[in-house]
Amino acid sequence: GAVVSQHPSRVICKSGTSVKIECRSLDFQATTMFWYRQFPKKSLMLMATSNEGSKATYEQGVEKDKFLINHASLTLSTLTVTSAHPEDSSFYICSARLGGANGYTFGSGTRLTVV
């Protein structure tokens, strides 16, 4: 089936540094990728929608300059958390929409800890 590969699965970084998270669609082309954030014991919150070859669409309250999204090809979307702070520590998951009755498929998630 359609697989989205996300890495790293876990990253620990120092405050002030930037972290890049990658999501690759392995056996299909994802023109649109969705980026979610999940706090402990909370649901997934949509941060932004990335579209191949164009600017990402950010949800209200999400800082564009802090969470940089790039979707340079049909198989790769990246989220860069810039100048990370401890409050950015969270679980980040990407997702791609599949055609037909298959819904959406998710990457395995990245647990970011900023110390």
Added chain:
Amino acid sequence: EDKVVQSPLSLVVHEGDTVTLNCSYEVTNFRSLLWYKQEKKAPTFLFMLTSSGIEKKSGRLSSILDKKELFSILNITATQTGDSAVYLCASGGYNKLIFGAGTRLAVHP
């Protein structure tokens, strides 16, 4: 504002019990209602519902959508400890998924 509301937020049952999880939604340009199971990492897909009144089944799990009442339920019969997870409901508008808070199900032996 688009929203998806799940109930109950948590549920504790014993193996063999049947559970019903609820999901109500208010979403602009509604297209589909999806159910996911989340254990430790990313959600895994269970069902996608687009038509009212048509039950979808997969083993002990089944789900149905009521587009008039803007409501869906997920049933799990003969629960097992492996069913313990967070069950997420999501409503798809135009190219967008809005998630509910989830129902945390714990199945005890």
